[in-house]
Amino acid sequence: MVDLVESLNCSHCGAPLDLSPGEIIVTCRYCGSDVRIAGEKRFLLKHSMVATQYQEEAIRQVITSWMAGGAFRPDDLARSSRIESLECIYLPFYVFEVDASTTWRGVLSRTGQPFEKSGELRKDYFWKILGRRSSPFPTREYRLPLAAKTTFDMSQMVKGSKFLNAEMDEDEAKRLVEDEVTEHQKQLLLQEEVDDVIEAKTAVDVKDAEFVHAPIWFMRYSYRKKMYEMTVDGAAGEVIKADVPPPETGFGSLFSRR
Ligand SMILES: [Zn+2]
Numbered sequence: 001m002v003d004l005v006e007s008l009n010c011s012h013c014g015a016p017l018d019l020s021p022g023e024i025i026v027t028c029r030y031c032g033s034d035v036r037i038a039g040e041k042r043f044l045l046k047h048s049m050v051a052t053q054y055q056e057e058a059i060r061q062v063i064t065s066w067m068a069g070g071a072f073r074p075d076d077l078a079r080s081s082r083i084e085s086l087e088c089i090y091l092p093f094y095v096f097e098v099d100a101s102t103t104w105r106g107v108l109s110r111t112g113q114p115f116e117k118s119g120e121l122r123k124d125y126f127w128k129i130l131g132r133r134s135s136p137f138p139t140r141e142y143r144l145p146l147a148a149k150t151t152f153d154m155s156q157m158v159k160g161s162k163f164l165n166a167e168m169d170e171d172e173a174k175r176l177v178e179d180e181v182t183e184h185q186k187q188l189l190l191q192e193e194v195d196d197v198i199e200a201k202t203a204v205d206v207k208d209a210e211f212v213h214a215p216i217w218f219m220r221y222s223y224r225k226k227m228y229e230m231t232v233d234g235a236a237g238e239v240i241k242a243d244v245p246p247p248e249t250g251f252g253s254l255f256s257r258r
Helices: 054-067 170-192 250-258
Strands: 024-027 034-036 047-048 079-107 115-130 150-153 196-223 226-233 238-242
Touching: 047 054, 047 170, 054 079, 054 196, 054 226, 079 170, 115 170
Parallel strands: 047 196
Antiparallel strands: 024 034, 047 150, 079 115, 079 196, 196 226, 226 238
């Protein structure tokens, strides 16, 4: 079934909305209002963005110094690689503040004679969900810099950056949070308490939710005729994740030199 789009104008300022198929929470480029494309409900989450001082030149320096420093990187990486594409994209995140409480029962066997334990694991989290469906972005590795949050303002964005609307709404994001936090709690039990979980019941209490756009740089570089990728946190100026070319050692490098 196809949802008919009733209006393609911002309900707040009347400006035309810029949206692509699959996007359901659309941010007005003029006034920053968020408009829900399908459904009656108004979108009420607080919307902010992550501020940054880093423009492209500074991000290029971050990339260059990452390439130049650090063990396990080829010595000539900075010298012999080339940046093939580099762009800044503001990605939409839902950030939830949650209390999680898991009552559990399990068996600890790693210390010798197996024995049963039980308890309650309570944690609180700021948990983020990327509001896009098929993105290669490494959400778990990214520490969204909430300290740099500021009022949403398109004019303060990185020059030449792109902007993405959300493809899921806050209700769907909340369901994902519940699933992910439940699974995370179970993994904590397996790391810290027991080797087998017999039973675990997790209650996830969402205390607060907000919508945040954050600048992320996506970079592709070539090195010795192969392509690699890197993502950089545009606010903190830190590499989030990067492909590292394998070292050229031993006979392989001799043979490949021909
Ligand atoms: Zn508007």
